[in-house]
Amino acid sequence: MIAIIDDEYFFAMLLKKNLKKYYKNKKIKILTKFDLDFLTNNDVEIIFLDIELKNENGIEMAKKYRDHGHNAHIIFVSSHDDFVFYTFGVKPLDFVRKGNLKNDLERCIELIELEKKRKEMQIMIDKKLIKLVDVLYIESQGNKVYYIGADKNIILERRIKLSDVETEHEKYYFIKCHKSYVVNAAYITKARANYVILNKNIKIPVSRSEQKHFIDKYHDYYIWKKDN
Missing domain, CATH: 3.40.50.2300 (Response regulator)
Incomplete structure (x- = not known):
């Protein structure tokens, strides 16, 4: 409707x-x-x-x-x-x-x-078909990364470096904001110097070392969204 x-x-x-x-x-x-x-x-x-x-x-x-x-x-x-x-x-x-x-x-x-x-849109990752739109953020723990959904459910588990995950998904505007986190820019509702808020009030830290990188990438996303 x-x-x-x-x-x-x-x-x-x-x-x-x-x-x-x-x-x-x-x-x-x-x-x-x-x-x-x-x-x-x-x-x-x-x-x-x-x-x-x-x-x-x-x-x-x-x-x-x-x-x-x-x-x-x-x-x-x-x-x-x-x-x-x-x-x-x-x-x-x-x-x-x-x-x-x-x-x-x-x-x-x-x-x-x-x-x-x-x-x-669905993509194949490690022989599993998933919708990246269902992923709010990706978290690194030890030698694994976890694709996390809206209810903090684990959609996918992988053995891969977080930096490689960002490179793999950057065209879909997944942005690294911390050594342990990559976020889906589409779900950012508030962005501050040291954290972002995703849908349903999920707070993700932005580290000082990733701050400039995150701001530049989020600016690119904002301009793309406005122009498209």
Whole structure:
């Protein structure tokens, strides 16, 4: 399901009409206010969220949604181009300007399809087929490394150097931040000088020796994400 949350009903109907060109068989629901219960109790994959709701701040509502552990794609919508700079804290997939709907929506749909392919992509590692999108971080212990999932479950165990793991997966934006950790940049929700926070409040240290390397690589990821 796609949810459009916008109190400007005429625009919401226009957006729905345009989305139907891409998603003929998908249910599209228009909400005139933010309804966390509805979003929680329905299989919502994509949310088009107006930043300037009548009595609510769309960015704050998106933070509330993320704080409940929900991971639907969020696309912010606004009449003001400069609002895009205030939205990155809640990791939106994209930003659609009401005055440039056709072009922005076309780019947005391409991004959604790229994300879908990334989530479905599988690679073979040591004769085991895994989805790297399921891996939040990789931890080194002794002479082994462990691929760790969202619930801190071990997805894969290998005998390999952690530096070699980063080299192997760097094109998927896995970044070494510590002698014992490589993190999946897609799941970073907060980055500080000496630690990062991944989904579900998983705190991973950033060592002083890896700090510059990590910042440079994360900057590359951020620029790539913005451009794609």
